[in-house]
Amino acid sequence: xxxxxxxxxxxxxxxxxxxxxxxxxxxxxxxxxxxxxxxxxxxxxxxxxxxxxxxxxxxxxxxxxxxxxxxxxxxxxxxxxxxxxxxxxxxxxxxxxxxxxxxxxxxxxxxxxxxxxxxxxxxxxxxxxxxxxxxxxxxxxxxxxxxxxxxxxxxxxxxxxxxxxxxxxxxxxxxxxxxxxxxxxxxxxxxxxxxxxxxxxxxxxxxxxxxxxxxxxxxxxxxxxxxxxxxxxxxxxxxxxxxxxxxxxxxxxxxxxxxxxxxxxxxxxxxxxxxxxxxxxxxxxxxxxxxxxxxxxxxxxxxxxxxxxxxx
Amino acid sequence: xxxxxxxxxxxxxxxxxxxxxxxxxxxxxxxxxxxxxxxxxxxxxxxxxxxxxxxxxxxxxxxxxxxxxxxxxxxxxxxxxxxxxxxxxxxxxxxxxxxxxxxxxxxxxxxxxxxxxxxxxxxxxxxxxxxxxxxxxxxxxxxxxxxxxxxxxxxxxxxxxxxxxxxxxxxxxxxxxxxxxxxxxxxxxxxxxxxxxxxxxxxxxxxxxxxxxxxxxxxxxxxxxxxxxxxxxxxxxxxxxxxxxxxxxxxxxxxxxxxxxxxxxxxxxxxxxxxxxxxxxxxxxxxxxxxxxxxxxxxxxxxxxxxxxxxxxxxxxxxxxxxxxxxxxxxxxxxxxxxxxxxxxxxxxxxxxxxxxxx
Numbered sequence: 001x002x003x004x005x006x007x008x009x010x011x012x013x014x015x016x017x018x019x020x021x022x023x024x025x026x027x028x029x030x031x032x033x034x035x036x037x038x039x040x041x042x043x044x045x046x047x048x049x050x051x052x053x054x055x056x057x058x059x060x061x062x063x064x065x066x067x068x069x070x071x072x073x074x075x076x077x078x079x080x081x082x083x084x085x086x087x088x089x090x091x092x093x094x095x096x097x098x099x100x101x102x103x104x105x106x107x108x109x110x111x112x113x114x115x116x117x118x119x120x121x122x123x124x125x126x127x128x129x130x131x132x133x134x135x136x137x138x139x140x141x142x143x144x145x146x147x148x149x150x151x152x153x154x155x156x157x158x159x160x161x162x163x164x165x166x167x168x169x170x171x172x173x174x175x176x177x178x179x180x181x182x183x184x185x186x187x188x189x190x191x192x193x194x195x196x197x198x199x200x201x202x203x204x205x206x207x208x209x210x211x212x213x214x215x216x217x218x219x220x221x222x223x224x225x226x227x228x229x230x231x232x233x234x235x236x237x238x239x240x241x242x243x244x245x246x247x248x249x250x251x252x253x254x255x256x257x258x259x260x261x262x263x264x265x266x267x268x269x270x271x272x273x274x275x276x277x278x279x280x281x282x283x284x285x286x287x288x289x290x291x292x293x294x295x296x297x298x299x300x301x302x303x304x305x306x307x308x309x310x311x312x
Numbered sequence: 313x314x315x316x317x318x319x320x321x322x323x324x325x326x327x328x329x330x331x332x333x334x335x336x337x338x339x340x341x342x343x344x345x346x347x348x349x350x351x352x353x354x355x356x357x358x359x360x361x362x363x364x365x366x367x368x369x370x371x372x373x374x375x376x377x378x379x380x381x382x383x384x385x386x387x388x389x390x391x392x393x394x395x396x397x398x399x400x401x402x403x404x405x406x407x408x409x410x411x412x413x414x415x416x417x418x419x420x421x422x423x424x425x426x427x428x429x430x431x432x433x434x435x436x437x438x439x440x441x442x443x444x445x446x447x448x449x450x451x452x453x454x455x456x457x458x459x460x461x462x463x464x465x466x467x468x469x470x471x472x473x474x475x476x477x478x479x480x481x482x483x484x485x486x487x488x489x490x491x492x493x494x495x496x497x498x499x500x501x502x503x504x505x506x507x508x509x510x511x512x513x514x515x516x517x518x519x520x521x522x523x524x525x526x527x528x529x530x531x532x533x534x535x536x537x538x539x540x541x542x543x544x545x546x547x548x549x550x551x552x553x554x555x556x557x558x559x560x561x562x563x564x565x566x567x568x569x570x571x572x573x574x575x576x577x578x579x580x581x582x583x584x585x586x587x588x589x590x591x592x593x594x595x596x597x598x599x600x601x602x603x604x605x606x607x608x609x610x611x612x613x614x615x616x617x618x619x620x621x622x623x624x625x626x627x628x629x630x631x632x633x634x635x636x637x638x639x640x641x642x643x644x645x646x647x648x649x650x651x652x653x654x655x656x657x658x659x660x661x662x663x664x665x666x667x668x669x670x671x
Contacts, residue, residue: 041452085640089647094391094452095594099639102587106632113627114343236456243450277468284461288454295447 020260026238029210037183041097044235045104050215055226071216079208121227131221153221262286328641357619358612366501372611378589381561383598388554389534394455395586397462398433402563405432407577410488433563441555504572
């Protein structure tokens with residue numbers, strides 16, 4: 001029991017925040033597409049390409065800022081690609097998502113070999129310019145919370161800020177209203193003089209940008225390198241978080257934190273001698289369990305409501 | 313699919329494949345490799361020697377089975393994206409049975425391993441199917457997540473409780489009885505007797521999907537669940553059943569790898585075999601006959617791609633890029649055609665208007 005208590009420490013929560021961030025950013029992108037009624041399951045591939053583009057940008061220029069810029073450009077391109085196929089050509093979004101994921105795996109592996117001559121994991125000679133950690137002496141003085149919030153990489157704070165920004169934009173601005181209308185009542189939006197297609201394109205571009213930004217965080221902020229298939233299904237966990245949080249940014253954020261907590265807990269359990277391969281299953285099984293619990297709870301709620309209305 | 317639409321569809325398929333190969337050539341040219349030589353090497357690598365042909369056929373068999381597994385579920389309106397995990401668990405189950413039953417007659421040992429593999433894959437597919445039917449949990453997401461869980465779990469078993477004590481094996485389970493192994497049909501190729509089983513299963517799946525009531529009901533369910541429901545089809549049961557069959561087939565694919573090639577479970581037993589098969593199935597829109605033919609084409613590309621990488625230094629992942637481009641085109645086929653038609657009609661209308669104005 002003492003051993004179990006010993007794994008719950010500050011490091012656990014620090015790791016929770018760190019592992020959750022790529023998922024948060026990606027999920028924010030994915031929820032945009034969900035609001036306009038086209039759930040993008042190609043997020044994972046977008047994340048992978050974003051991670052690759054960011055590392056290449058940073059490697060070529062020696063600056064992480066260029067890396068991020070490359071990642072954002074890749075995001076715009078991918079968002080456009082997804083948008084053209086799903087909106088203009090009316091393709092099945094599921095098939096396009098799957099194709100995008102497979103395409104991303106092939107493209108990044110191919111380009112890694114062709115551009116750097118390396119395979120597997122990328123090793124930059126002389127090191128890679130990665131995201132700086134932000135430190136504040138003022139935060140450092142607050143116990144626990146200060147240590148939790150301090151000393152993270154830039155995109156972690158950006159992700160937190162974006163959760164709030166996305167919530168405000170989606171639920172408190174006309175733009176967000178049009179966005180949701182494009183998914184729920186495209187006809188009404190059209191009669192109000194706005195084009196649902198245009199809102200869908202914007203959502204898909206935003207999704208590409210945010211998913212690739214999460215990739216950039218993964219490769220330049222979290223792991224400091226690129227390796228083949230490094231997204232490791234995080235994009236799908238992000239999709240699960242979107243479903244779990246009903247596309248509401250703060251709720252999705254909480255879901256991602258929960259996932260991060262399970263992941264971090266798994267890592268801490270390794271110190272008790274539990275195999276790392278076994279603990280690696282936790283986030284995936286945990287996410288599935290989360291989805292099941294959510295649906296089950298909603299089911300019961302619905303049934304209770306139905307019973308009440310029947311009585312009335 | 314209506315019969316009258318078939319030529320249209322085949323034309324689209326041909327154009328998509330052609331365009332994707334052209335784009336592939338473009339990528340080769342951009343990265344400084346002569347494209348014609350690349351494709352020639354690919355062709356040679358796939359069919360140049362008896363061994364190459366054997367490897368191509370073996371690859372095609374794997375793609376065919378995984379493709380049919382995708383199709384049988386998709387036809388009933390439930391997507392199995394979790395074949396990779398089911399494959400791993402099937403391989404693991406069969407390897408354990410094959411090692412534990414060493415010494416038994418192959419006539420008993422092999423069928424038991426077969427059953428174990430099918431059961432492992434089937435059960436692992438049953439879980440997300442039940443979640444979908446009972447609780448409406450999105451099966452695409454759950455199956456994908458369960459993939460990662462299964463692969464990590466098998467890695468854990470291979471490096472932990474089931475790790476072999478044999479020397480020189482860094483990561484694998486105990487070897488299965490050599491008497492259980494499938495014979496190789498062409499020397500040094502990966503074509504084994506399992507191809508006959510594959511053929512039998514492929515025929516069976518085609519028969520069930522196209523010639524039986526269950527297959528027809530599946531199709532109805534997949535196309536219009538509500539209509540099927542009101543026609544008295546128990547669509548939920550059908551969806552769960554086809555998902556379990558799909559998982560069982562994936563488990564078998566894993567077993568074929570173990571009993572045909574590796575002789576034990578190793579963590580690299582599959583290299584995204586299921587996703588490759590899923591691509592095949594998607595390209596031909598889950599048509600069983602199409603899957604059988606298309607898997608030959610894709611198998612040749614895969615095997616040829618490795619030869620191309622070896623001989624010309626062109627990364628074989630180019631093949632993956634080409635394949636995914638084919639999917640993009642096929643998924644967008646109708647949209648592109650109608651967009652082109654609309655533009656054509658617009659131009660024609662503009663022309664007639666102009667003519668009328670001149671007159």
